[in-house]
Amino acid sequence: MNIAALPFAALDPATAYAVWRLRQEVFVVEQECPYPDLDGRDLEPGTRHVLLRDGSGHDGDDGALLGYARVLDDATAWRIGRVVLASAARGRGLAAALMETALSICPDRAVVLDAQSPLHDFYAGFGFVVDGEEFLEDGIAHLPMRRPHHA
Numbered sequence: 001m002n003i004a005a006l007p008f009a010a011l012d013p014a015t016a017y018a019v020w021r022l023r024q025e026v027f028v029v030e031q032e033c034p035y036p037d038l039d040g041r042d043l044e045p046g047t048r049h050v051l052l053r054d055g056s057g058h059d060g061d062d063g064a065l066l067g068y069a070r071v072l073d074d075a076t077a078w079r080i081g082r083v084v085l086a087s088a089a090r091g092r093g094l095a096a097a098l099m100e101t102a103l104s105i106c107p108d109r110a111v112v113l114d115a116q117s118p119l120h121d122f123y124a125g126f127g128f129v130v131d132g133e134e135f136l137e138d139g140i141a142h143l144p145m146r147r148p149h150h151a
Helices: 013-030 094-104 117-124
Strands: 002-006 048-053 065-073 077-085 110-116 135-137 140-147
Antiparallel strands (some): 002 048, 048 065, 065 077, 135 140
16 A cells, blocks of 8 residues: 655646546445535645555556545645545555545644544544534535644
């Protein structure tokens, strides 16, 4: 496995395509939530794309994309979203490595996210606490969560 956090400008076209395809496969098709995934925030200069690859690529590539998370700079807090694993990568503890990497690039402010409600305990394990009322997004229950900045 290898993992990296990159700005959009560092993503080659094949990697960008793999990211968008994975997000579409899981969020739009598997979870049956048609929504505008390409919201313009991928391109923002402060955005980082956390890529988890299998590391078994040939000829110098990094292998298949197994997981992804997006870290946004919201000025007063970092926002983690689009956390996703390919179906073949689930149940192997890889989501924790993805989150650890995402959090490692959020050193100087609080971090917020909107967790699908059944994943509340997973995010609580990283220091996130519920920070508001449950809400529906695309028909799926979510909880706003916040991880305070630790100076």
